[in-house]
Amino acid sequence: MLTAMAFGRAVRAGRSLLGLLILLAVMAVMDRPRAGEPVRFLSTQFAPVTEAERMRAILADFVGDVVFQPYDSLALVERLTAEGEIPVGLLAGLHSDLAALAGAGLLRPVDAIAGQLSDRAIPTGVLDLARLGTDTMRYIPWIQTTYLMVAHRRALDYLPAGARLDRLTYLDLIDWATAMHAAQGEPRLGFPAGPRGLMHRFIHGYLYPSYTGGGITTLRSPATLLMWRDMRALWQHTNVRSLTYNSMAEPLLAGDVWVAWDHVARLMPAISAAPDDFVVFPAPLGPRGRGVIVVTLGLAMPTDASQAAAAEALIEYLTRPSTGARIATQLGFFPFDATAAGHIEDDAVAGMLEAIAAQNSAPETLIGVLPPDLGGGSETFGLSYLLAFTRIVLRGIEIDETMTTVAAQMADLLQESGTPCWPPDPVGLGPCQVP
Amino acid sequence: MPGSLSIGRLPWRAVAAVAFVLLMVAAAVAGIMIVSAMRQVRVELEVTPLEQHRTLAGVIQSLSTLASAVDALRIEPTEVRRLRAVVALDRTYALAIDYRARLEAEQPGDTGSAFQSALGPATALLLAELAELDGLLARLRAPGNTQLLASWTRLSDINTTLTDAYVLANTRAVEHLDRQSVHLERLRMGLALVLLLLVGMIFGIGGLLSMQIRTTKARERARAELAVEKQRVEAALARVQATHDLYRDIFQSSPIIITMISPQGRVLFANRLAFEYFGYSEDQLQRLEARDLYVRPTDRDAIARRLAAGETVRDLDVDMVGSDGGVRHCSITFCPVSDGESGVPAAYYVWVSDLTERVRLQAEIMERTTLLQTVMDNAIQGMALYDAGGQLRAWNDRYAAMVGLAAVAPAIGQPLRSVAEALIDRGAFATGRGDALADAIDAGPGGPRAVELEADLAAAVYDLRAQPTPAGGLVITGTDITDRKAAERELRAAKETAESSLAELRETQAQLVEAEKLAALGGLVAGVAHEVNTPVGIALTAASTLRDETLGLIERTGSGAVRKSDVLAYLDLAAETTRLLQANCERAASLIASFRQVSVDQVSDERRRFDLKTYLTEVLLSLGPSLSKTTVAVSVDCPAGLELNSYPGAFSQIITNLVTNALNHAFENRQDGKIEIKVDNLSQGRFSLIFSDNGVGVPDENAPRLFEPFFTTRRGSGGSGLGLHILYNLVVGRLGGHVSFRPTPGGGATFVIEAPCDAPIGDATEAGAGPAGQQP
Structure with a gap:
């Protein structure tokens, strides 16, 4: 299963990136979404149904409403055309995915958020990658595989x-x-x-x-x-x-x-x-x-995110060691913080x-x-x-x-x-x- | 070498030992070689075909990939597809090279020959084709489909060939593996047989050796064990003997007669007590038959029948007879002794217990019980005996009638509690008293259970007593006290009447005493008046004379007829008369003072200090009128300075009564009466006053009654009979002394009074309750 995930991610990463670019472009010219709606969380990973359900189960413990949407570029484009507007609070993607979006100017800086998460033990080199060659961080390194x-x-x-x-x-x-x-x-x-x-x-x-x-x-x-x-x-x-x-x-x-x-x-x-x-x-x-x-999956916020506060809270929740332990056990991506091993009951996962x-x-x-x-x-x-x-x-x-x-x-x-x-x-x- | 083994005694042992060792070594070496060979065969069987097959499978797999890549390249010759094909080719090439090396590494004549013949050429062909394809791909810049197709076709053929060869080789390898497995199995079995044979020989020889060693050891061990066993047996025998001796002693010293008799009744043996009991010697007893010892033939016959029937004869009371013909009351028990096989008793142990004493005691107990019952039946009291459990065991008819026992049946075992409760319910006891009986019942053995109480059962009153017995029971006795209770009631009434009368009498006595006191006081007053009248009269006469002479002188002086001789005669008269006046007035004053003190003392209970001699003089002076009427002379012998701290009033009364009593009773028709009062100062603060007269004395029959109240011999002459009684009370009760009477030697009466100089404060005894007729 994990083998299939690895291949699926690589294949879908390329296909979904284009669609994500289209999505964000459409969002940039659309009206702001209505306040009070749940946070919409898009991801280029965890598209298989079982993986998506596991992620939704993990997100269920978040204080607030989250709508998790694995990204499929063709499907999302059709949806955008039918509904007209979809607010996105948070994006999850591989480094390359987010690098492309950042290169298109569609991601907002997240240095302030990163400063609040200084205890997450993210390696300096990974943090530097998140700057994507700029002076500011464009995404928060969330989970990794290698x-x-x-x-x-x-x-x-x-x-x-x-x-x-x-x-x-x-x-x-x-x-x-x-x-x-x-x-x-x-x-x-x-x-x-x-x-x-x-x-x-x-x-x-x-x-x-x-x-x-x-x-x-x-x-x-x-x-x-x-x-x-x-x-x-x-x-x-x-x-x-x-x-x-x-x-x-x-x-x-x-x-x-x-x-x-x-x-x-x-x-x-x-x-x-x-x-x-x-x-x-x-x-x-x-x-x-x-x-x-390091195959990093990062969390980024669109430039025009209307759910910034909720997205920041969701970033904090997703980067917690306890949450990272659940993701490692159920989805095969591992947090950067090794202390999350204390929350993992499976010795193999904890050792990994x-x-x-x-x-x-x-x-x-x-x-x-x-x-x-x-x-x-x-x-x-x-x-x-x-x-x-x-x-x-x-x-x-x-x-x-x-x-x-x-x-x-x-x-x-x-x-x-x-x-x-x-x-x-x-x-x-x-x-x-x-x- | 273990123990006492001596291998050198028999040569074959050494040879066997050496052979044993050599066989062990040979077996070890053979085993190692065999195991190694087996491993090698296994390795060859498992490793060589397995690894080669894996490698060949990899070659085939990679070849398939290569063929696919070549075909894809043939269809669409892009750079990516070319790269894929080149990479696939390189993989296939490496695998094929490795496989060829494995093929070349096989030993000819072994299993490798099958592989070599089948796959070697194919592999070589493959390598050649790969080389050609490699060059083709390197040169590929334009669509070269035909060449690629041809190459692909050849690669496919090679793949097929390799696959077929793989399958064939695999099959043959499997067959070979099976054959080798069979061979291996046969080899293994053969080896197992050889090993088994070797092991058998080893064990055989070893067993022989060890058996020999064990035999020797066993022999020695057996010898040692035998010695130990012997010791143990000897010890056991000793214990058996000791036990036998012990049992024999127990048998002989048993306080129970033990004999053994044959089924026919012949005495086989007996203990010492049997001989003593029956008075026979051992020899005599053994010549007897058991039946000879029974008094009654029916007893012996009955026992015989029961034993024959297999019944148990236990604690049977019979009478037996000894050599002296004396009957012995016995209890016998038969214990069969089985022969262990048929179960038929081979003999009987007979335990004989002497019951003579017990029979005698039983008779005695019966006699005593009968006697007790007779006593109980004849007792005037109701009696009942309750055991420690509160159950009635014996009673008499009176008890039954008393508690209504006759109405309850059966009486035996009736609990005392039910009797007590019935009595309580009938209100037989005074309030709360019935609980005492219940408590006594409940106290149980060892508790205080003696109870005395009255049961009023309407028809009679009983004195119920419960006394514990040593056995923990209770003896209840009930005595009819109806008459006594009636007598008590009468006596109580009489007592009350007497007490009432006594109270009245005492009141009367007190009144009379008071009257006597008043009378005495009156006498005293009369005496005082009489005594004072004389000096007063003289004084009055003198005063009158002086007055008359003074008036005459005045008259004569007035008339001028007074003469010097008249004046001188008047002066002489005045001097004499004034002297008489003064003297008699002083006398009268003195008398009055004395009488007043006496009268005050008589009517006053004041305790004060006074000089006894002086006070006696004053008292006697107050009695002067009474004494002047008589010729009785009173003398007082009292030491001067004897001071009393006492009651002078009482003293006055005492002396007055004594004098009055003597004057009234002692000196009738006597002209030489004498009264002597002698006082002595005794030791320890006491004094004595002896009042004696020489009068007529007191008849003996009257002496004991002198101090009784109202006792007088002059009742008709105005005597109250209280004087000496009052005197007694005053001496005893007020002065704290005692008074006694004794006849005066030569006639007369003597009263001896002894009292402390310091009288007790208050009355020493109850006033007016003086004893009657006490004598010193």
Whole structure:
């Protein structure tokens, strides 16, 4: 279920963003809504019926009336046409969604609200992202998801001496995988490198920033040579069937893989099934730090929101640790505040929250975000990194030769879309430049 | 080596031990080798095909993806689709390389041959095709559908081939796995048999050895146990013997006669008491039959029948006879002794208890009970005996009649409480008194239950008493006191009458005493008048004479006829007459003073100090008129300075009465009467006054009654009979002393008065209640 959610979010995010832009544009020219009406809360996430109902159940404890509406662009446009006006008090969307709206001038600053929520333990890097390259915050980082490492406890017997899970380096990971391979006769490290796996996220959001400090602007650099060589070494002790794994939960439970990397939602089935057998830990550290992708779901208020007071109260309610605990348990998105773990009865969920907080809040963590909508080039973007992986690591083709090809493709793509760089690359104006 | 094992005694033990050890080692080594081989086979069976199949499955899966990507690219050759195809190709290539490596890693002749023959070529073909496709995709810049189609077609064929080979290999692998499993199972069974054989041999040899060791140990242990057992048996025997001795002593010293007789009645043995009781020796007793000991043949026959019928003979009272022919009252109990098999008694224990004393006591009790009943029946009182539970146990007819017991049946067991309540309801008791009886009943054994009360039952009055018995019961007695109550009533009435009369008498006495006092006072007044009249008369005569002579002189002087001799004669007369006047006036004054004090004292109860001698003189002086009429001489012998703190009035009355009494009774027709009053100052603050006369005395029969009121021998002569009674009361009651009478030696009467010098304040006794006729 969580696996489907992750894919659904990514797909719907792009489709819903356009509709949301239309919605806000219509709102901007419409009369103000009548006072006293419930707060209308739109979200680009939690569209499936079960997820929406769970969110509505969580919102039922809010003091005030809230109407939760998962956003479907086509449906909302038809509604707008039929009714004429729909007041929106609060918006929830991915960073990329909200970035687009902010870029269109449709979101109001929320610095004052953020100041009142200073106890929510939101990492500084995430707060900076919420500024969307401006001087003011355009959304309140609400909940997050990310990608983590997980290991079966029997793999810990082969952990290199002196290595710590919370500060594991890629070299430690290579040694660890080597030890397990030698002892077991089969590699026990795994990656979701299958056709529908998220290996491209690992290459772009974790491996590249950890070695080069960026994902695009450092596509070709001396650091990338080291990176690819370490990756080749790591792959020597990686289970080759990872090329068929779309999700790591089943291989972990089957015991084919003892150590894996994957999306939180895709790891959850294994951890929930055997919480005592697995331990989650942050992604490895590279020479430049720990590159991670934080999929942030933020709360934003439209510029012309007529339900500001109620929306502010709703923001306060949604960002409470107790509310975050319920969301983490029922919807798979986790609050930034690790203290919410005290409100979570499920040990697996609580452990995941603590690991996420530990990874994403660590000072050496380089926070990146999912690629924005690149139009038709979104899949090409991901395939470019996969191609680099398969050519360099699987086929053993020359690194520089491969990266030259890949960089050319990436440059064409970004140039064509005109997309500025996004974290972990420095955010700037104009199309992101590929070296 | 354990215990006393000595392996060196028999060579085969050593050989067996060595063989045992070698077999153990061989078994261990064989086991390790077998287990290792089994693991290896299992690994080969499980790991090799499983991992290879997985890898092959991955190859096939990836190949399918690649084929789809190639086909999509063929249909629409976009860059994205090309990238997808390239990535899919790279995946497939990596998987195929890995699979080829696994195939090449298989040992020839093993299971790998099946895989190699089926899949090797296919894999090689795949790799070749992938290489070609790779070059094709790299060169793809324009729609190359035909080449891609051909490539896709070949990839599909390879996929099919691989899939078929996979299925075939899988099937063969499964078959091989089954064969290997069977082989493994056979191997396992064989190994198990071998191991079993080895283990059997090991255990056999080991068992022999251990058995030998155990046998030796067992032998030693048995020996030790035997010794322990022997000790235990000996100890048990000793205990048995001790127990036997104990029981024998108990048997012999039992206070109960115990014998054992055969079913035929022959005495088998008996304890010492039996011999003593019946007066037979052991030998004699054993020659007797039990029947010989019974007085009545019917007793023995009845017992025999009951025993024969299997009945229990227990505590049967019979009369038995001893060697002396004396009858003994006994209680016998038969206890059969079974032979343990048929259940038929092999003998009987006979317990004989002597009842002679008990019979005697019973007879005695019966006699006493009869006697008690007879006593009760003949008692004039109603009697009843209640036990500790308040139940009636014995009574007599009078009790029954008293409480109406005859109307209640049965009487035996009737609770006392019901009797008490019936009596209370009938109002037999005075208010609240009935509760006392109920409380006594409720107090129970040990409580205070003695009760005395009267029950008025209309027809009679009873004195009911309840006394506890030592057994905790109550004995109720009821005495008819009707007559006594009537007599008490009469006596009470008579008493009241007497008391009333006595009160009147005392009042009269008081009045008479008062009259006597007044009379005495009157006498005193008369005496005073008489005494004072003389000096007053003389004074008056002298005064008259002086007056006459003075008038004459005046007359003569007036007439001028007075002479010097007249004047001188007048002066002589005046001097004499004035002297007489003065003397007699002084005398009269003195008398009056004395009499006044006496009279005041007589009528006054004032207690004061006075000189006894002086006061006696004054009292006697007041009695002068009475004394002057007689020739009685009164002498007073009283020490000077004896001062009393007493009642002079009483004293005056006492002396007056004594003198008057003596004058009236002692000196009739006597000319030499003497009265002597002697006072002595006794020790301890007391004095005595003895008044004696030499008169006619008092007859003996009158002496005891002198101080009785109204006792006089001169009733017809005006005597009141109260003088000495008043004297007695004054001495005893006022002066706090005592007075007694005794005859004067030589005739006459003597009264002895003894009293304290300091009289008690107030009356020492009740006035007028002097005893009658007290003598010292």
